Amino acid sequence: MKPRSFDYHRPKTIAEAVEALAQHGDDARILAGGQSLIPMLNFRLLEPVALIDIRHVPELDHIRLDGDMLEVGAAVTQNRLLAWPDLARHVPLLAVAMPWVGHFQTRNRGTVCGSIAHADPSSEIPLSLAMLEGEVVLQSPRGRRVLKASEFQTGMLSTARDSDEMIVAARFPTTFTGKAAFREVARRHGDYAIVAVGALRLPGGEALVGIGGASDRPVVRRFRLDGGDLGAELDALAWELETYEDLHASPRMRRDLVRRLAPTVISELRS
Amino acid sequence: MIEQKPKQRVTLTLNGRKVTGDAEPRLLLTDFIRHTLGATGTHVGCEHGVCGCCTVLIDGVASRSCLAFAVQMDGATIETVESLADDEGRMNALQEAFRRHHALQCGFCTAGILMSFTDFLRRKPDPTREEVVDILGGHLCRCTGYTNIVDAVMDVVEGHAPQRDIGAA
Amino acid sequence: MNDVHDQATRGRPSTDSGAPEALAKTGAARPYVGRSLHRREDEALLTGAGRYADDLPVPPGTLVAYVLRSPHPHALIRSIDSAAALDLPGVSAVITGQDIAKLSDPFLVAVKEPIPQWSLAVERVRYVGEPVAVIVASDRYVAEDAAELVEIDYEPLPVVIDPLAAVGPDAVLVHEAVGTNELSRRDFVYGDPDAAFASADRIVRLDVEFPRHSYTPMECFVVVAEYRRAEKSYDVLANFQGPFSAHPVMARALRIPGSKLRLRTPPDSGGSFGVKLSVFPFIVLMGLAARIVGRPVKWVEDRLEHLLAASTGPNRFTKVEAAVKADGEITGLRLDQLEDYGAFLRAPMPGPLYRMHGALTGAYSIRNLAVANRIVLTNKAPAALNRGFGGPQIYLALERIVQRIGVELGMDPLDVMRRNLIPAGSFPYRTAAGALYDSGDYPRALEIATGEGRLEDLRRRRDEARAQGRLYGIGYAAVVEPGMSNMGYLSTLLPLAARERSGPKNGAVSMATVNIDPLGAVSVTADTPAQGQGHITVLSQIVADQLGLTPDEITVNLEIDTQKDQWSIASGNYSCRFSPGTAVAAHLAAQKIRDKLARIGAKQLNVLPEDVELSGGKVRSRSNPDNALAFGRVAGTAHWSPIMLPEDVEPGLRETAVWSPPELEPPTSGDGINTSLTYGFVFDMCGIEVDPVTFQVRIDRYVSMHDAGALLNPMIAEGQIHGAFVQGVATALYEEFLYDEGGGFQTGTFADYVIPTVCEVPKLEIIHMESPSPFTPLGAKGLGEGNCMSVPVCVANAIADALGVTDVRLPVTPRRIHEMLMGAEPEVGAGDAS
């Protein structure tokens, strides 16, 4: 379980990082926290020629409010964001979702943007970003572009990032300040979710519901908190999802988890 | 990629001392700490970030050393289990509590657990039992059944343990 | 004579081993044994100063090995091309099955069938993960690079994974030369089961399946091997745990006398739970590799290798039938046990199928028993030791059928248990299959465990939950826990005539040595390489008691060197043999040396040896305590002044004791076998709740009642119970090695092989009673495995109760709960029909 050889770059600026990336293209990987990347390297599932370590780029190490957005730089660890004192006020969904991310020890090194880049369908941060319709800021020698979460994550572990682009920040809207709830079912505390459900109370008696782990990317829907036939709507949603099979759950079980878990999470919004 | 890469010089502070070693870029921090620097108190249980045996403090925060490369640590400060006892070799309050509560059997997982709580208790000296359980949830132990570990940490938290500092931040 | 206490009321607080010396002076016969002394092992382990195998220095020039393994479950090896790998700088050798077949023989097996296994696959692979080549290189990184360059041409063959299919018609054969996958079948009859079934009021039947799993220690295998050409001998350091019956197997494979295989174990080992027996093929393999490259070779197994193919407990399919009377009495039992050992039968397999043989009827007085023991091979990794060793498998069948009897007769399963428990006062008790249960009072244990409102509380919780429509169930399990296996049990595998030809096998020889140096310092060695169980602490307590010293004054070294230390084939750290075995040997060795010191002291004190006692660091006259000499001074006489010794006393102070209890007899002509020396008792009960939203099982309350005879160190005993309990929970709800139909391995990482963390672990309530064993001088029994046997079935029974189901397949994962809970899926748009 030892990785293959690679070259190691430690840029000091975004420009240097982007330049190194441009040099190697698809053969390079950005190394931030490494909590998803390094296991894959140790398993020899990946073969990057170069790793570009962005932990020492001061420009990427920021948490800041920018208009209606909370911008989180690519070097910010998950625990740093979780410990940011104003998180619950500005992005209540992240405050309830992020404690489910891995463990204290992996959140200490794992980055917010790294989790988004990895695009695991059951990860909490991409799910939150999708629910909030947040943005991913990408930088390449060609310049900077900003993608909506739904444009960025294109499938299971795949994104719209071009090979010469690096994520420099993620932007979470601060306009969703209603009550938030989050729950997931996993084999163990801290494991990747079999199904994860986030819910946010919207003005006007609506709930925003996000489902992770059930299909190849997060799915977000709006439901009426009162009135509508939630059961039927969730059932319809469950059928719509292209649920998949793995060791821990059948497609049917994922549908049933959506049917059963979502109402309990949504009901937390009512209390 | 089969071709080996040249070694790079890595200088870091390990348990208060400046140390230097050479590492290929791909050398895992675990291997560097254990075999290059000779600090074998840190253990390796999975090399994929699940078991927690390899947990050390990197610049003060508890991290899996199997999920980091030695070259990343140039200029870093690393603390391992070897740093916990004082200069005369007296164990700190957390270590003593582990012994009193029989919180270890084979001891293979123990160093990592001690380091996680060294970080956590510096940040939060008065956690609840639930919080302690949550932090311990980042470790696997095959021998003890965990309960005694939680008891040992709570003993320190509740101040029943003899008050020797568990390490300044 | 039972002594009952629970955690809260036990009057023996844990203390430091530097405990008040006053204790030693109280004159109590055993000032230290029985007390919760803190462990002497801990300080080194807590400060990072442990010395595990991978921490120890290696000889200069040592190379590193990597084991290349088969990706196929069954295939012919057409060719292996190592050229590109050998071209890589730093690579010394690529060793294949052809190379090792020239230098070694296949491992000995317990059955006379053509199933040769070498330390590398020769010509054919039979499971995913089977070692195919060894790459020896300058470091592990390079070795793994080289492994990617080795080109192996495989011709895939059809596979057989399911044990039932493997014994079915037209099955693919794992070993063609055997002609069948059912490697052995033995039928046993005790009493008159046919009559019992003919006259039964009811026959209750159940099929159960015990999963493949392993208690995967946190430290993987480590081997450092050297070949000494001049002596034609191998010198190997490995974190091997025993049994040392594997030593002759290794030596035979290496074609050398045992004295030429020097096997050493490190001071510390990162857990084992049976698993580290299975390092033995790699001891041979690395020895051969060192010989081939002419340099020392080190191999550290990684976690992927470990999960893939290090070791697993065998999976077992059991058909169980009980003949019962209307009042719940079980008059007869039939067991058809089909145990799946994977692709090979490695020594000492099929241990799990026979280790419990005498105790197949568990805690019950069932006199009529029919058993079929069948061994099947499949294209999976070979099975081996795993904590519980056959116990979890048999109790899953036995205690599930007891629950089913309750359901079918409309009785509380607890009453079925009570009706059938071996009555108090019948010990020593000879079971139908020949075990001699040493002591106990099972009905009383049940009474204690269910008393003080505990059972009422469980029932109240269940009633309340059910009243709210929740899924709540109660489970029970009664387990007889064997300690110290009879080495003769495995010969029950052979029919009488074959046993007579090969000569009797029996006993369980344990050994320990106490040594005293010229200044009176005491050191102890013993035949148990420790893996975290606190054996150093307990041995120091035992020896301190005999010599009138404190445990701190006793140095214990449990590293084993087979060229220099006492050992026998039974040696090792397994099957709960420490408390009834090695501990006793240490006790006896200390007594021998105590008696010798008493004789030496008597001459110097001018009293009779009978009047001499050792206490408080002195050798003194009992009748005139002021007449005393320092311990060290008397001990020194044996070294410095042989002339001062009594006539019949030899100089030197080193005594080895060998403990071989007479109760461990060979199998009788009627296949009766006393499989173990001591038999503890465990009674568990629990309440669980199934969450219909998440499909998870929550253990609400768990009570475990233990009678392990006299406890040598209650703190350590409870540590063992806690550890086994969580492993039992793991078997019940989390861990399983899974293969797909094509033989692919699906649980190769810690993300897929799910070991519970503290967050998944419920609180455990432990209650003790002590019925000392009359067969061991210390009265202690084994206790480390009981909860691995009881918890899986106790939880399974509770789930059966909660869901009203018959078939409960372990581990009961959310996926399995989902399958049990959910009917047909509602049609699109029909809403949730549940």
Ligand code: FES
């Ligand atoms: S060795 Fe690093 S987490 Fe297991």
Ligand code: FES
């Ligand atoms: S004490 Fe052995 S793994 Fe924790």
